Amino acid sequence: MLINSPIISFTILLIVIFTIPPLFERLKLPGLVGLLVAGVILGSSGLKLLNPESDTIKLLSDIGKIYLMFVAGLEIDLEQFRKTKNRSIGFGILTFLFPLIAGIFVGRLFNFSWNTSVLIGSLLASHTLLAYPIISRLGVVGNEAVTVTIGATIFTDTGALLVLAVCVGIHGGEFTPLSLLTLLAGLAIYSAIVLFGFDWAGKEFFKRTGDEQSNQFLFILLALFLASVGAQIIGVEKIVGAFLAGLAVNDVLGRSPVKEKIEFIGSVLFIPCFFIDMGLLIDIPAFIRTLSSIGITAAIVIALIGSKFIAAYLAKLLYSYNNTELLTMWSLSLPQVAATLAAALVAYQTVNSANERLINESVLNSIIVLMLITAIIGPMITSRFASSLTVPQANLADKKLLSWWGNEKNNLAENINDIFTVIVPIYNPQTQRHLLEIAALLARHESGKMVPLAITKGHAQMDNPLLQMGLAQSRQRLDLAREISQEFDVEVSPVIRIDDDIALGISRTSREQNANLVVLGWSKNIGFRSRLFGNIIDSIFWSSHCPVAVTRLLSSPTTFKKILVPVGDLTRQTISAIRFSQILADVNQAEVVLLHISNPRTPGIQVELFESKLLDVASKSKLQVKTNIQTVKGDDIGKIIIQEATNYDLVVLRSIRYRTTGGLAVSEVTTEVIKGLKSSIVLLGEPN
Structure with a gap:
């Protein structure tokens, strides 16, 4: 029975x-x-x-x-x-x-x-x-x-x-x-x-x-x-x-x-x-x-x-x-x-x-x-x-970067910006300082402004005590954001939004503000519930109109002197990661190292050809940033990246933004690297 x-x-x-x-x-x-x-x-x-x-x-x-x-x-x-x-x-x-x-x-x-x-x-x-x-x-x-x-x-x-x-x-x-x-x-x-x-x-x-x-x-x-x-x-x-x-x-x-x-x-x-x-x-x-x-x-x-x-x-x-x-x-x-x-x-x-x-x-x-x-x-x-195998590499003459770091203007009339704008959603007082710092550095570099954003969960009754408490907490967070912006001498326009959906509240605000970039803190929700029901980061990647940088910052961005960018190919997403890293390096007079991990069986001529193309891409930046190329042979890509990253302050990884039906797509190697890295991380995605 x-x-x-x-x-x-x-x-x-x-x-x-x-x-x-x-x-x-x-x-x-x-x-x-x-x-x-x-x-x-x-x-x-x-x-x-x-x-x-x-x-x-x-x-x-x-x-x-x-x-x-x-x-x-x-x-x-x-x-x-x-x-x-x-x-x-x-x-x-x-x-x-x-x-x-x-x-x-x-x-x-x-x-x-x-x-x-x-x-x-x-x-x-x-x-x-x-x-x-x-x-x-x-x-x-x-x-x-x-x-x-x-x-x-x-x-x-x-x-x-x-x-x-x-x-x-x-x-x-x-x-x-x-x-x-x-x-x-x-x-x-x-x-x-x-x-x-x-x-x-x-x-x-x-x-x-x-x-x-x-x-x-x-x-x-x-x-x-x-x-x-x-x-x-x-x-x-x-x-x-x-x-x-x-x-x-x-x-x-x-x-x-x-x-x-x-x-x-x-x-x-x-x-x-x-x-x-x-x-x-x-x-x-x-x-x-x-x-x-x-x-x-x-x-x-x-x-x-x-x-x-x-x-x-x-x-x-x-x-x-x-x-x-x-x-x-x-x-x-x-x-x-x-x-x-x-x-x-x-x-x-x-x-x-x-x-x-x-x-x-x-x-x-x-x-x-x-x-x-x-x-x-x-x-x-x-x-x-x-x-x-060889793959056709991206041609910068044919594939323009759609993002601000590609020095391209957006051709949508309603999206023309008078000033460069970075949206920074803030929630956790213990981690928001580094998040605001990196946003302030980027905004100052581009002569723009920073928009700290506090989302308060909505209620059916606008006089609900929980809503009033949430608004008070949001104002406290924004007061700290103003103090930090003064340290960096950058224009700040704090925003409080009441919304039932936090992710859509962030995306809608970035659209209303004609933002050029959204800077997010790293989510710890990576377990069973995240896989089954998704999380805020996935939703923002899906709905946001502009590039999104997801960060896990273990120290102040002002201290970054060595930035590592793993490079596997020359797709548009990779080139964007290189450009973003060079802009961040220009702020701190830092060094950018492009890490290419080649298969031990790849012919030397092919590796040299890739390095020359990579050097050409890196040298096209208008910024005077020290950019070096490092090639390492090996089969275990994730393990090599984690080992090499021990000597760097920041690792910039690329993700893929799917514009129509969306989400955040990262490879198994990227997932392994994120789990194993002990340094600060920026996971970068732009509209595709």
Whole structure:
């Protein structure tokens, strides 16, 4: 009775999700492997604590399965796809067709039916961008071969799921050419309704709801489940609808805080449940028999690896890529995780009237082995060769800096400033002095003014004692701000604002004041609540019209003599960080050091070329600031930055501002650096 209790089952699942993945990651193994192993141990082949046939497991696994495909649709970068649309489609066709043909050949070789053989081919045709964090960390996402491979994902995943839909439809009933035509026609109409209808409805809904993130979150979930239900109604597997829904709302969500919450809920709960259920379905004796008669497993693995290489090689010949780009494209298209596992489970669970499965246990077990192998070797090859890729660097003649530090005037008539303005929201008396000091230094350097801002939480009744107390506290903070401004001989215009939303109150005031910069103190809210519900800084980055500098100042900015700026590429955000650092250094006659960490395998000529471009960027500043370049070779970027920063007063890091649907985006390396640095930090972002 306890084992069959939904609450007991759910509790066991939570314990597994909470404990197992971190343990496997410490062993340098993917966390999802740990979930599969846990499923095997807790299932019928082990402790029998979880029953894959129970309603609880079925429900959570189904949600995880469609959630996995939904997130796969969300993660496809449509902007990257549009940049290299033709070449992405070309490579997508190659890396879809060759594995499909190879899979069909393997299926027929082992005497499977034509329908099952085509299904096996479709399982090999898709790919998961498991190594994307690696190329992102290396800063080579802008390389054309990488962009083409990312764009090809939309073609391979969509094609594989459409083939799955047809194969499941054929297996489930009597097949006739008319029934196939009807299925394809219904699928085409349904796809158009989801892709265009949901996209339009989502944009209209988001436009009308503004910053109501809770309603937007529910709308996206509703779109996911409506698309999944609709797919089942027309006789197509629900994961096809989920993937189409992900593509449909991709543009709507962009990189918004709502998208982060959608992905967070899936990654910490539903998707892990799906992987545990995969483990529950593994029959250990059957799995051992599959591996002992290794023929089909070896054939599937070799077919996948070989066909993906042929596709990448042909792309190299067609588009004149070099060998490094060939190997990177190949390694990126190797991992078979999301779409492959979800489709394999669907095929295994599809039973016809004769009680025959679409694929048997040997194929399912072989796909699991394929997933494990490709999930390991794909990222390893990417890490080995992607570091030698080259990316086009920003051209200052073509990409003007939109911010005041780029010496560019804003071309919006209503945004013309008579005087340079820095907004400084203040709250904590113990930390606000350093915050006001850095704002005052910048304002004085630009012959502008500082606007200290105190936000008082609003109440329905304006005579509420709590409101009166809050206003009194705000006036005390602003009195201190006036004293500090007098020390720096800078104009000050204190502002008190009553607002229900602190973040929007700051953004609205900066807009009303035509501010050039918002200077914020560092938030300590970086735990579970921050990840799930966001925080004030994220909201300000999302809504502010002007650049935002988030600071953690451990000493007075007037004492900064050595400023470190880690530089990985020459994007506009990096150049902005350099310019900002030079302005801050000019205030204190400080030195700026541009730290470039190159991969040990990067050719020396390439490193020298980057240093020369970096020196050219640094020398274009009109300020007479001592700026040096330091290059360090190493693989652990975060650790090197933390070590080098011990001798510096301030580290300036760059973030990415997404102007439309926004938020603060930092890489895993930046997160590691922020946690490890013992010096002062400025995290800089400008409108994009």
